[in-house]
Structure formats: structure tokens, C-alpha cells
Amino acid sequence: MSDALELTILMPCLNEAETLAACIAKARSFLTRAGIAGEIVIADNGSTDGSQAIATASGARLIAVPEKGYGAALAGGIDAARGRFVIMADADDSYDFANLDLFVAALRDGADLVMGNRFAGGIAPGAMPWHHRQIGNPALSFVGRLFFHTPVNDFHCGLRGFSRAAILALNLRTTGMEFASEMVVKATLANLDVREVPTTLSKDGRSRAPHLRSFRDGWRHLRFLLLFSPRWLFLYPGMVLLLIGLVGGAALLPGPMHIGGVVLGIHTFLVAALCVIVGVQSIAFAIIGRRFASRYGFIPPSDTYDRILEAITLERILLLSAILMLTGVVALGWGLSEWAQRGFGDLDPRTTMRAAILALTALVCGFQLMMSGFMSSMINIPFSEGRIGGQSNS
Known part of the structure; x- marks a missing residue:
């Protein structure tokens, strides 16, 4: 019929x-x-x-x-x-x-x-x-x-x-x-x-x-x-925030900036750090979201994105995480040395806070990437439906 x-x-x-x-x-x-x-x-x-x-x-x-x-x-x-x-x-x-x-x-x-x-x-x-x-x-x-x-x-x-x-x-x-x-x-x-x-x-x-x-x-x-579009929901906003945070942070790390009558100081540096943290997490969500959606059939596979995702292995993510966290530890050491030079007394937040913000930003981003890497790898674990004890039900 x-x-x-x-x-x-x-x-x-x-x-x-x-x-x-x-x-x-x-x-x-x-x-x-x-x-x-x-x-x-x-x-x-x-x-x-x-x-x-x-x-x-x-x-x-x-x-x-x-x-x-x-x-x-x-x-x-x-x-x-x-x-x-x-x-x-x-x-x-x-x-x-x-x-x-x-x-x-x-x-x-x-x-x-x-x-x-x-x-x-x-x-x-x-x-x-x-x-x-x-x-x-x-x-x-x-x-x-x-x-x-x-x-x-x-x-x-x-x-x-x-x-x-x-x-x-x-x-x-x-x-x-x-x-x-x-x-x-x-x-x-x-x-x-x-x-x-x-x-x-x-x-x-x-x-x-x-x-x-x-x-x-x-x-x-x-x-x-x-x-249905992890790129627009996570990736593009994350890339914009990360770029703003990196450029702004690099410009403000040595000290305050004067633009006309406006002074961009430690508070602007803190905002830049926040942009970096949120940007990194958003990009990680984009990777996890795309991998999940493609693997479970919500979004059709894409050769371009699949090649990129295959290149982003857990080991490479963990290496980047280790570098970031090591950078954070070094920045904390810098801050402690500044404190020691002042006899562990009161500090000027306009100078020492930069080291603390840089350290914490690197540590948080490294930890975020490490957790996101493991989550992404969990999604990517191969599986075979209908098998119990190595025997296929079919």
C-alpha cells in the first residue's frame, strides 16, 4: 500500500x-x-x-x-x-x-x-x-x-x-x-x-x-x-571574551593606563581577568556541547569539526592545564616575594593585586580546562549498545 x-x-x-x-x-x-x-x-x-x-x-x-x-x-x-x-x-x-x-x-x-x-x-x-x-x-x-x-x-x-x-x-x-x-x-x-x-x-x-x-x-x-548551535551559544561569545580579556590584561599588567581623562587601573584588570575565565569556560562548553551533540545524533557529524575535536585530546588539554597552573604558581610566588620584601606587612593593592589576579586567573583556567577535558573524554568513550559481558544480544 x-x-x-x-x-x-x-x-x-x-x-x-x-x-x-x-x-x-x-x-x-x-x-x-x-x-x-x-x-x-x-x-x-x-x-x-x-x-x-x-x-x-x-x-x-x-x-x-x-x-x-x-x-x-x-x-x-x-x-x-x-x-x-x-x-x-x-x-x-x-x-x-x-x-x-x-x-x-x-x-x-x-x-x-x-x-x-x-x-x-x-x-x-x-x-x-x-x-x-x-x-x-x-x-x-x-x-x-x-x-x-x-x-x-x-x-x-x-x-x-x-x-x-x-x-x-x-x-x-x-x-x-x-x-x-x-x-x-x-x-x-x-x-x-x-x-x-x-x-x-x-x-x-x-x-x-x-x-x-x-x-x-x-x-x-x-x-x-x-x-543546536554550540558555536553561537558558546564558542563565538567565548572567543570574544577571551580576546578582550587577554588584550586588556596584557595592556594593564605593567600598570594603569591613561586614555584621555580616563584611568584604567586594577579594577579594569580584574574585569579583564573575569573575561578570560568566562571565555575559557565558554569555549570548553562549546567543545563539550559539540562532541555530545554530534555523538548522540542531535547534530549531524561535520568532517571539519570532527578533525578539530579529534586533535583536542585529553593529553593535550592536560598539558595546557599544567602550563596554566604552573604559571599561576609562579605568579603566586611573585606576589609572596613582594610581600616578603615589605616584611609581610601592609601591601599596596595597586601593585600586588596584579600578581594575585594573574595567579588566580591562571589557576582557575587551568583547573577549568582539566575538568572540561575529562568531561569531554567521558563523552567520547567508545561504547557498543546491546552487549553484556562481551556478548552481543543480536
Whole structure:
């Protein structure tokens, strides 16, 4: 049966009794007009308004998905789909299921993921809140393009088509609204053929409030984008902080600096040391995060990053840690000698504090790197699933 169907039109559903029948009728009219062997699947996420009966009466195939969440409903529907291609959209009558020709054409042409672009196709008055249209969607789409170089300009369009096999291979994991972002990000990172076609957005036909919560779900999307990009979350900020700290610290180590009427002294030197410590820890988190995400399938492997990670061995990290901690001990010795020269009495913090700050910064960074090196190596330990006592269960 799977081979006989070209297309599954998938609608996640949670209490869409007002609009579900109209959406199914439009989808069926498209399949008939286009002469496509297909099916309509309703992935119901626990409706209590009779949506299930409407779906069955309208001739759609009903799939019950007990796990709550937009992403969970879609994942259940995709898993149950019988079509080679899947086109998904909300069942609130905001997307036009009767006109899916551009999506099908792109999929037949070899595209793995075809995103709708509502800004290119047209957004009806009242169909999208102004803060979604002017702020939320453009901002999140920009972040997605910046972090992952995806060609998508409408990152959160709910109408999209894809090769079922290609999307299943991505092993999508999220269960909430961020499922939409995960699909685009993983498809881009996996070098799938991602395209965009214009589509329209109409005002939805329901009388109840939408399930989407602007700030909560917007934050969940942004959080997902950050967590999927250790470079932007940890590496780049860490490199900037480390550079600021090293340059500022080197300039202030001999003594205060005068820039115009501003004097940069011991307090600025302390801030520079803080930048170095936070920068080093952030870069270490980037390495650990990338290794973890790549190893456990959250982010597809990258030859470039894998070569870099392979070069950052535990032994090399421990050597660098030892050098830093030795530098700290030497700096502490310098500070103690200054104290001894003054008979272990009161010290001028403007001079002796520099030695103490340098020593503590080197010691803290060395200790951080040593702990991070061991943590990264723990993640990198080879393992074989399904083996007990050296015997394979398979």
C-alpha cells in the first residue's frame, strides 16, 4: 500500500471541529483535481470536541497520538503516513489545501523539504498578529539563516512538504512547537535539498483562541536554535571574551593606563581577568556541547569539526592545564616575594593585586580546562549498545 501512494496530506489536530471538515474537503479536492494517488491523515492529539468523528466521517484516516504536543502529533502522523511524500499544515483553515501544486512539483523535482513562504505569497488582513509578522518571524528566521545558513526565509511556515524517508532519517526528537525549527535545521545540516515556494495565509476559521502562545513558543524556538548551535551559544561569545580579556590584561599588567581623562587601573584588570575565565569556560562548553551533540545524533557529524575535536585530546588539554597552573604558581610566588620584601606587612593593592589576579586567573583556567577535558573524554568513550559481558544480544 505504501508504494501505491504518492502523497499523504497530514493535519495535526487538537479540537479543530469548526474547521476540520473544510480542510479535509479542500485536500480531497486537490488530490482529485491533480490526479494524485494519496491519502488524508489526521493526527489527533486528544481532541474533546468531536474532531475524531468528523475526520472519520469525512473519509480521512485517523491516527490517535496520545503524547501531547504539536511535534509529537506530527511525528506520529509522519510515522503512520503511507505516502512517499508528505504535505503537512494546521487544520484551522488558514492554509489552502486545495492548491498544493507548487509543493508537489518541487518534491517530484527532487526536493527533500519544501517550505512555504507566506511573506512571498501573501498574508490576509488579520491572519497574522503584527508582532509575529514584523518582529517574531523575521527575527527567528534571520537567526536560523545566520546560525545554520538555511535558504529558508519563512522559518515557521506551517505548510511544508517533504520526502517522508528523508525526514524520518533525521530522527527528529522535539515534541512541542519547536519541532518546526528542528525539521528545517536538521534538514539543512544534513545537506538535504531544501527549497521554498510562495504560499498564502488566511485568517483561521476557529472561534477559540489559538494553541500558539507568542512569547512562550517564540522562546522555545529561540532556545532550540541556540542549543543546536554550540558555536553561537558558546564558542563565538567565548572567543570574544577571551580576546578582550587577554588584550586588556596584557595592556594593564605593567600598570594603569591613561586614555584621555580616563584611568584604567586594577579594577579594569580584574574585569579583564573575569573575561578570560568566562571565555575559557565558554569555549570548553562549546567543545563539550559539540562532541555530545554530534555523538548522540542531535547534530549531524561535520568532517571539519570532527578533525578539530579529534586533535583536542585529553593529553593535550592536560598539558595546557599544567602550563596554566604552573604559571599561576609562579605568579603566586611573585606576589609572596613582594610581600616578603615589605616584611609581610601592609601591601599596596595597586601593585600586588596584579600578581594575585594573574595567579588566580591562571589557576582557575587551568583547573577549568582539566575538568572540561575529562568531561569531554567521558563523552567520547567508545561504547557498543546491546552487549553484556562481551556478548552481543543480536
